[in-house]
Amino acid sequence: DGGITQSPKYLFRKEGQNVTLSCEQNLNHDAMYWYRQDPGQGLRLIYYSQIVNDFQKGDIAEGYSVSREKKESFPLTVTSAQKNPTAFYLCASSLTSYEQFFGPGTRLTVL
């Protein structure tokens, strides 16, 4: 079955540590996105990539980094510079049409 996978589902991090969230898709989509969702809030765009080896900052990129070395993969690193990283992180992908498909999400908690 085609789809988007995110791992792990739950992630715990100590303050001062970097952590990488995985996002893989087998839908042959060109574009991939990372969003952050806080409790009771909407989604905010962190980074997006429309082609391999290229990515752009979204609205809240500070403290995050990404790479897009393969079409299928778009990992997100939450660095120690991100002051309030506890949140639910959602990855999405799309073709050239506007419809985005979302993964199941990763819940990150900083201890």
Added chain:
Amino acid sequence: GNSVTQMEGPVTLSEEAFLTINCTYTATGYPSLFWYVQYPGEGLQLLLKATKADDKGSNKGFEATYRKETTSFHLEKGSVQVSDSAVYFCALSSNNAGNMLTFGGGTRLMVKP
């Protein structure tokens, strides 16, 4: 810039009640409009979409009509079920925004038996 405004929740209904969740938007150009649903602890699922004025999107008993004259895309369902309890997000995407989705803040629906 683009923006989406949804009615604030939570919306609490009894089973079999009629549902309306209001959504209005501001956008340049000709946006496409979407409703996504998020069940607890999960990602977002596309519920329905409309790509041009007067289009009606429908799925699983939910409907929404793209009203350009009122810049609205209200979500409706004639008879809700307990299983419809979730958070609903209205969103738009336009060429002017490089295919980016702009989301509303979400509306939590709680359906009681």
